[in-house]
Amino acid sequence: MMMKFGSFKFFYILLFFVHILQSNADFTTEKYHQINITQGTGPESIAFDCKGEGPYVGISDGRVLKWKGSKFGWTEFAISSPFRKRSLCDGSTNSNLEPLCGRPLGLKFNTETCRLYIADAYFGLSVVGPYGGVAKRLAISAEGIPFRFTNGIDIDINTGMIYFTDSSIIFQRRDVDSLLRSTDRTGRLLKYDPYTRKVYVLYDGLVFPNGVALSMNRSFVLVAESTRMRILKFNLGGEEKIESNAPEVFAELPRVPDNIKRNENGEFWVALNTGRSGTAPNDIPDPIAIKFNQEAKVLKRLDGNGAIAFNSISEVKEFKSKLYIGSVTKPYVSILDV
Ligand SMILES: *[C@@H]1O[C@H](CO)[C@@H](O)[C@H](O)[C@H]1NC(C)=O
Numbered sequence: 001m002m003m004k005f006g007s008f009k010f011f012y013i014l015l016f017f018v019h020i021l022q023s024n025a026d027f028t029t030e031k032y033h034q035i036n037i038t039q040g041t042g043p044e045s046i047a048f049d050c051k052g053e054g055p056y057v058g059i060s061d062g063r064v065l066k067w068k069g070s071k072f073g074w075t076e077f078a079i080s081s082p083f084r085k086r087s088l089c090d091g092s093t094n095s096n097l098e099p100l101c102g103r104p105l106g107l108k109f110n111t112e113t114c115r116l117y118i119a120d121a122y123f124g125l126s127v128v129g130p131y132g133g134v135a136k137r138l139a140i141s142a143e144g145i146p147f148r149f150t151n152g153i154d155i156d157i158n159t160g161m162i163y164f165t166d167s168s169i170i171f172q173r174r175d176v177d178s179l180l181r182s183t184d185r186t187g188r189l190l191k192y193d194p195y196t197r198k199v200y201v202l203y204d205g206l207v208f209p210n211g212v213a214l215s216m217n218r219s220f221v222l223v224a225e226s227t228r229m230r231i232l233k234f235n236l237g238g239e240e241k242i243e244s245n246a247p248e249v250f251a252e253l254p255r256v257p258d259n260i261k262r263n264e265n266g267e268f269w270v271a272l273n274t275g276r277s278g279t280a281p282n283d284i285p286d287p288i289a290i291k292f293n294q295e296a297k298v299l300k301r302l303d304g305n306g307a308i309a310f311n312s313i314s315e316v317k318e319f320k321s322k323l324y325i326g327s328v329t330k331p332y333v334s335i336l337d338v
C-alpha cells in the first residue's frame with residue numbers, strides 16, 4: 001500500500017507515526033498521584049455524575065463513596081445491599097462478608113436522569129437517585145436463572161437500556177480465582193429494559209464476561225472475556241437485538257482484561273489486570289491498559305514500568321484529560337495526566 005505513493009519518504013513518515021501511536025505512554029511521578037481510601041479498599045469501577053462531580057467508587061465494604069475534594073474527602077453515597085449491617089460491614093475488607101455487605105462493581109450514571117446504576121456482584125442490578133442512599137433493586141435474575149456475579153455495566157443514554165454482565169451463574173466474586181482457573185462458560189451478556197422492567201439474555205455461554213462498553217453510536221457493544229484474554233464485539237441491530245449470534249473477536253490481549261470504558265472521542269480503554277506481584281525490570285513490556293479506536297486499532301499502550309501501584313488494574317476511566325485508574329485490591333484511585 002505504501003508503494004502506491006511511490007515514495008520511501010512517505011514510508012518512513014508512516015513508520016514514525018505508527019511508532020508514536022504504539023509507543024508506550026510513559027509517565028513520571030510528577031504526572032502520577034493517588035487519592036487514598038481509608039474506609040475500605042478496592043475501587044474497582046469509577047464514575048462521574050451528571051454535574052461532572054466525583055469520582056464515585058464502589059469499595060470492599062459494600063459502599064459507594066463519592067470524592068468531595070481534598071477538604072471533605074470521601075463521603076458515603078450509596079449502598080446496594082438491602083441487608084447491609086453497618087457494625088459488621090463498615091470498613092470491611094473480608095470477602096466472606098460480601099454476600100451480606102454487597103460489593104458494588106460496575107458503576108454508571110445515566111447523565112440524562114442523574115441516576116446511578118450499580119452492578120453489585122451479589123445484589124444484581126440496582127439504581128439510586130442523585131442524593132444516594134439505599135439503591136433500589138431492579139433485577140436479580142434472567143430467564144429464571146439468578147445472577148451469581150453481576151459485574152460490568154454500560155447505559156444507552158438515548159434509550160435508557162442497560163447492558164451488563166453476569167460473569168458466571170456458578171462462581172461468586174469472592175471465588176474469582178477459582179473462576180479464572182475453571183473452564184466455566186456460563187457467563188451472560190444481559191440487557192435491562194427500564195420500560196418493560198425485563199432482563200433479556202443477549203448472549204450466554206461466555207467465559208468470564210467482565211467489562212461492557214457500548215460504541216458511541218450504539219451500533220455495537222464490547223465485552224471483555226477475561227479468562228480468554230480477549231474482547232468480543234456484538235453488533236446491535238436497529239431494534240437492539242443481537243443481529244447474528246456469533247460475536248466477532250475485537251481484540252486479543254496480552255493480559256487478563258477487566259473493565260472497558262469509552263472516552264468522549266468514542267475510543268475504548270481496556271484495563272489489563274496485570275496479576276503482577278512485584279517489580280518487573282524496566283525493559284520488559286508491562287502493559288496495564290490499551291486504548292483502542294472503534295476499528296480495534298491500538299492507539300496507545302499504557303505501560304506500568306513495573307510500578308507496584310499498578311499490580312492489579314480493574315479500570316481506566318478517561319475524564320477531563322486525566323486517567324482515573326481503579327483496582328479491586330488497592331486502597332486508592334490512581335490518577336495520571338494525559
Ligand atoms: C496515600 O497513601 C500512601 C501509601 O500509604 C502514602 O505514602 C501517601 O502519603 C498517602 N497520601 C495522602 C495524601 O495521604
Ligand SMILES: *[C@@H]1O[C@H](CO)[C@@H](O)[C@H](O)[C@H]1NC(C)=O
Binds near residue numbers: 215294
Ligand atoms: C456507527 O459507527 C460506525 C463506526 O464505528 C459506522 O460504521 C456505522 O455506520 C455507524 N452507524 C450508524 C447507524 O450511524
